[in-house]
Amino acid sequence: MEFPSFDHLNVWRACANVRVWILFLLLLLLKSDIACSGSDYLVGLGSYDITGPAADVNMMGYANTGQIASGIHFRLRARAFIVAEPNGNWVVFVNLDACMASQIVKIKVIERLKARYGDLYTEENVAISGIHTHAGPGGYLQYVVYIVTSLGFVHQSFDVIVNGIEKCIIQAHENLRPGSIFINKGELLDGGVNRSPSAYLNNPATERRKYKYNVDTEMTLLKFVDDEWGPVGSFNWFPTHGTSMSRTNSLISGDNKGAAARFMEDWFEQKDYGKTDSVVFEDDVLLRRISNIIPSRHDNHHELLELATSFQSPPGRPVSKTSSVAKRVRSAHRKVDKPRFVSAFCQSNCGDVSPNVLGAFCIDTGLPCDFNHSTCGGKNELCYSRGPGYPDEFESTRIIGERQFRKAVDLFNAADEEIEGGVDFRHAYIDFSQLEVTISDQGYSEVVKTCPAAMGFAFAAGTTDGPGAFDFQQGDDKGNPFWKLVRDMLKTPSKEQTDCQRPKPILLDTGEMKKPYDWAPSILPIQILRIGQLIILSVPGGTILSPSL
Structure with a gap:
């Protein structure tokens, strides 16, 4: 039983109206004075540890009360980039090795940044997103449904994430220097499969014909280049779930995206950057080569550099300098002041994209699961998907991470399209329980309204990445009298809510449940x-990029 991210919150009927809101926000951006090209940027990147409590804390993602942390596979990090116009707007994007972002985390981060920088960083120009790993400590969100399996709020989880985000933004701020940004995109075909192919087939054939595959296969990468030091980092977006590690795993891990980030950063740190011009893979060995996309300095480089160094972060000492131990272990040959390379593998529109690319099989018979309901003899808890390293989930994590890493290296080295133009941002709060949506079909038009969130019986069945318990099934549109009785002990849905959610039978009327909050x-x-x-x-469940309007 997997916790819902944005795409699991049963707000599909609001999609048309959301597009209107997004279009409205985009029009505001277009009307703003940011159309100039050839502008110079100040660019800074930072990274900080957010591993959190490594024992006796429930993990976030699978909603499995028995999945309690008991050690560390590899540590988690928050990674940030800042892009600023020298005398204009600033934007910050933070990628977390965590299941998802949290509004209460962001509120506390903005409070800290405001105390340090005044109004430079606000909720409007700071975006925070998670990679959707299901192997990180839970208990850091503010809603009951997200912390029920962790038995409430976990201050240790919350505090370390807030602190790590603040520190990585400070580091990025301290590293601000004149630089350029390049963008590239390409296809990665073996990074994920559709874990609900039968559901996808319910889409109209006219819509399915628009796409070659039943999942999104595009990776988009940003390459950050310091005018003096050359490349200093990369952020890429690709959709696949952080579920290479199973619901029985008890080791903290960034899963496949966290592994990919580590691979990319280690690859860059270990090579002599600047001597060659491409990456070649031979017998699983990376020949250390590099892109020649290093722009010459801008005419006003010294002026921009002086401006960048004037942005300080009192109180406290700068965090961009590495310790002597770190220099000896990882950075013996680099100059002390050069910022460490930061690479983030961000989550995109992952929806039903699973990294367990071998498909779903019954653990009792070894046969494929029922295609329509992902069950084995009518039981969903016997149906599990398999990663490419099956039965070793650590190997599956490595393989899917390495596939993303290798594609990112290709895009990184070939990136030659420079981003030019101004920097801007827009932010809005939308009540998804009160949206009016116009549905049009072959000349017929109807205005309907969304309703408060509710979890259906199919939700409790989980997914093939992490099946639920008891007798729940995916695709259940009828419900069960016993579980309805259990539901009513918590909250009986109103007739209005039941009619609004139909044909989905309500298991938990979460949008109308307010106790204790x-x-x-x-x-x-x-x-x-x-x-x-x-x-x-x-958005709360991930990030979507558009290289252009």
């Missing part, structure tokens, strides 16, 4: 960052 959000933030022709749309 809200069980699920109704008002959600929609955030847009613009850097030149690049649009970054951030």
